[in-house]
Amino acid sequence: MGRDSIRLSYQALQLLSAFLDARSAELTGADLIRRTALMSGTVYPILLRFEELGLLRSRWEDQEPQHLKRPRRRLYTLTAKGASVARKALARLSPPWVLKPALGS
Amino acid sequence: MGTAAAIGIAILTSLVAAEFYAWVPHVCRRLVRFHAARTPQSLREQLTEQWTADLDALPGNIAKLLFAADLYRARLQITRSTETVKWKFPLPRVFRTLHLISLSEAKILVSGGSSYAQQVLVSVVACLSHKALRSLDCASLSDVTLTGALYGMVDAGCIVVLHDVQLLSSRSQASLLRVLEDGEVEDLATGRRKELSSRIVATSNLKDLQGRVKSGTFREDLYYRLNVIPIEIPMFISTSARLASMSGLSPSAVGGYLAETLWKGSAH
Numbered sequence: 494m495g496r497d498s499i500r501l502s503y504q505a506l507q508l509l510s511a512f513l514d515a516r517s518a519e520l521t522g523a524d525l526i527r528r529t530a531l532m533s534g535t536v537y538p539i540l541l542r543f544e545e546l547g548l549l550r551s552r553w554e555d556q557e558p559q560h561l562k563r564p565r566r567r568l569y570t571l572t573a574k575g576a577s578v579a580r581k582a583l584a585r586l587s588p589p590w591v592l593k594p595a596l597g598s
Numbered sequence: 599m600g601t602a603a604a605i606g607i608a609i610l611t612s613l614v615a616a617e618f619y620a621w622v623p624h625v626c627r628r629l630v631r632f633h634a635a636r637t638p639q640s641l642r643e644q645l646t647e648q649w650t651a652d653l654d655a656l657p658g659n660i661a662k663l664l665f666a667a668d669l670y671r672a673r674l675q676i677t678r679s680t681e682t683v684k685w686k687f688p689l690p691r692v693f694r695t696l697h698l699i700s701l702s703e704a705k706i707l708v709s710g711g712s713s714y715a716q717q718v719l720v721s722v723v724a725c726l727s728h729k730a731l732r733s734l735d736c737a738s739l740s741d742v743t744l745t746g747a748l749y750g751m752v753d754a755g756c757i758v759v760l761h762d763v764q765l766l767s768s769r770s771q772a773s774l775l776r777v778l779e780d781g782e783v784e785d786l787a788t789g790r791r792k793e794l795s796s797r798i799v800a801t802s803n804l805k806d807l808q809g810r811v812k813s814g815t816f817r818e819d820l821y822y823r824l825n826v827i828p829i830e831i832p833m834f835i836s837t838s839a840r841l842a843s844m845s846g847l848s849p850s851a852v853g854g855y856l857a858e859t860l861w862k863g864s865a866h
Binding site (some may be wrong): 521522523524526527532533534535536537538541542553563564565566567 | 641644645647648649650651652653654655656664665666668669670671672675676679
C-alpha cells in the first residue's frame with residue numbers, strides 16, 4: 494500500500510457516492526444522514542477525516558444565524574481530488590455491488 | 599370499572615407520549631452540547647454549531663433522538679483521532695516500575711532523553727520513596743570538590759543525583775569509584791569520614807554510555823557500579839502531524855517546512 498493511498502470503508506464510499514450523486518451541490522451532515530441512512534456517529538468522523546485529507550471542502554452558510562433564525566449549517570463539497578478518488582474507488586466496484594444511496598434524495 | 603380504567607390508562611399514555619415528544623428536542627440539544635463540549639478544543643465551537651443545525655434539519659423526534667444519541671460514537675472517534683501525544687509505552691506500567699525501583703536502595707543510571715525528562719523521572723522516584731533530592735552537577739566539579747561536595751550532601755533521607763556523570767574527569771571518576779566501593783565519604787579538609795547512606799542516581803545525556811567505556815574515556819568498573827538499575831528514556835521524535843495535534847492546528851496549517859522536519863526536542 495502506497496504512502497498516499499487512502500483507506501476507504503464501505504461507509505466512506507457511501508458518503509463519496511452521495512457527493513457524486515449530488516453533483517456540485519453542497520451537502521450538510523443532515524443531508525448526508527438522510528441520503529445514506531448512516532448514523533451521525535459514522536458520518537461526522539468521516540467528514541472530518543476527508544476534509545483533512547483534502548477530499549472535501551467545507552464552509553459555513555453565508556447568512557448570519559440572526560437572519561436565518563437558526564444555527565448556521567456547515568456545507569460540504571467534493572474537491573477535484575475527492576471526486577477523482579471517489580470515481581476511481583467506485584469504478585473498482587462492478588455491478589451488482591455499485592453503491593446506491595439507501596434513502597434516495 | 600374496566601372501561602374507566604382503560605380510558606384512564608389511554609389518557610395517561612397519551613399524556614406521557616405528549617410529554618415525551620415535547621421534551622425530545624430539548625433533550626437532544628442538551629446531548630449535542632454535551633458531546634460537542636467533550637471534543638478537542640479546536641473543533642468544539644464548530645461541532646456545536648454544526649451538530650445543532652443538523653439536528654434541527656432532521657425530521658421527526660425519533661430521528662433527532664437517534665442522531666443525538668449516536669454523537670457519543672462520533673465524539674469518541676474524533677477525540678481518538680486527534681489525541682495529542684501517543685505514548686510509546688503505557689504510563690501506568692511506567693509508574694508501577696518506578697514504584698518498585700523506589701522501594702530499593704540500588705543505584706540508578708538514567709540515560710537518554712532530555713535533561714528535563716531525566717529530572718522529572720528522578721523527582722518521581724524521590725517522591726515515591728519519600729526522600730529529598732540533592733543534585734550535583736558533574737560538569738562544574740573539579741577533582742578536589744567531588745568528595746567535599748558529596749560529604750556535605752550524603753544523608754540517610756535523601757537521594758544524591760549526579761548530573762551528566764559522563765563529564766567527570768578521570769581523577770573524579772577514580773574518587774567516585776573509591777567512595778562507592780568503600781561506602782564512605784571523606785571530608786578532605788577535616789579528614790573526617792561519613793557513611794554513604796544516600797541513594798546515588800547518575801544521569802547521562804548519552805544514550806550509550808557504554809560506548810564511552812569502550813573508547814576508554816569512562817571507567818568500566820565505575821560504569822558497572824552505577825549501572826545497577828539502568829533506565830533509558832526514549833527521545834521524543836515527531837513530525838508535524840503530532841505537533842499539529844498538540845497545538846490544535848490542522849497538519850496543513852503547520853506548513854510544509856515542519857511537515858518535512860523532524861522535531862528532536864521533548865514533549866514539554
